[in-house]
Amino acid sequence: MHTGEQYHAVMLASRRDSRVRDRFQRIALNLLGDGGGVLDFGAGTGIDAKTYAAHGHPTFVYEPSQAMRDYLAVHCRDEIDGQRIVAVPSPIGCKVQMVTANFAVLNHFADHAGLFEELSCVVQPGGFVLASMLNPYYLGDARYGWWRRNLFKLLRSGRYAIPSESRIHRFAPRVVARAAAPYFRLERVQPRGLGRFTDLYMFLLFRRT
Numbered sequence: 001m002h003t004g005e006q007y008h009a010v011m012l013a014s015r016r017d018s019r020v021r022d023r024f025q026r027i028a029l030n031l032l033g034d035g036g037g038v039l040d041f042g043a044g045t046g047i048d049a050k051t052y053a054a055h056g057h058p059t060f061v062y063e064p065s066q067a068m069r070d071y072l073a074v075h076c077r078d079e080i081d082g083q084r085i086v087a088v089p090s091p092i093g094c095k096v097q098m099v100t101a102n103f104a105v106l107n108h109f110a111d112h113a114g115l116f117e118e119l120s121c122v123v124q125p126g127g128f129v130l131a132s133m134l135n136p137y138y139l140g141d142a143r144y145g146w147w148r149r150n151l152f153k154l155l156r157s158g159r160y161a162i163p164s165e166s167r168i169h170r171f172a173p174r175v176v177a178r179a180a181a182p183y184f185r186l187e188r189v190q191p192r193g194l195g196r197f198t199d200l201y202m203f204l205l206f207r208r209t
């Protein structure tokens with residue numbers, strides 16, 4: 001189990017994760033309008049939040065883990081002091097152009113219908129939810145028995161959970177899209193092509209309808 005500080009160090013040391021994070025942040029920053037607000041949902045230690053704030057976006061963070069919040073307060077001390085980053089006790093506490101959820105936050109949910117209903121009150125009309133989720137088709141996981149045992153379930157129902165990885169669920173994009181309707185429309189899934197099987201993470205972009 002990581003403390004917030006350990007998680008932070010491991011994340012920043014991983015070149016693969018840093019590349020994925022850069023791509024995610026670039027998509028978010030390209031979509032955000034000038035001064036558009038963002039809620040980093042499941043913000044962890046605030047790595048993304050600090051970047052959004054540095055680009056002039058009013059940034060809110062929601063993070064349920066105390067250990068993560070403790071290190072977020074250290075990593076983003078200046079931004080919090082200057083109110084460029086504001087920690088909220090519930091996502092409902094803000095109104096923004098975009099909600100981001102980077103690095104598998106949504107894999108902690110067994111079902112997303114309630115979450116998207118809640119986020120529909122947070123995201124302005126025409127705004128976005130951008131999520132990076134574990135890619136259930138990632139062939140790098142095919143070496144594990146749990147992946148092979150759940151393949152049929154994935155193809156049939158588009159979802160499964162692994163008992164040993166408590167509270168981590170895998171979803172096909174269509175299942176998340178169904179849960180997001182009628183509030184959000186799935187606009188983009190990345191990667192496409194071969195990357196659908198070689199990338200550990202997939203990015204899902206939803207637009208508020």
Ligand SMILES: C[S@@+](CC[C@H](N)C(=O)[O-])C[C@H]1O[C@@H](n2cnc3c(N)ncnc32)[C@H](O)[C@@H]1O
Pocket residue numbers: 011041042043044045047048062063064065068101102103104105108
């Ligand atoms: C792998 S970390 C990613 C943290 C951060 N987004 C990042 O990019 O480094 C997953 C995060 O999801 C958070 N999380 C778990 N369950 C959650 C929930 N129900 N709502 C919001 N966040 C949750 C965890 O506390 C953790 O910080």
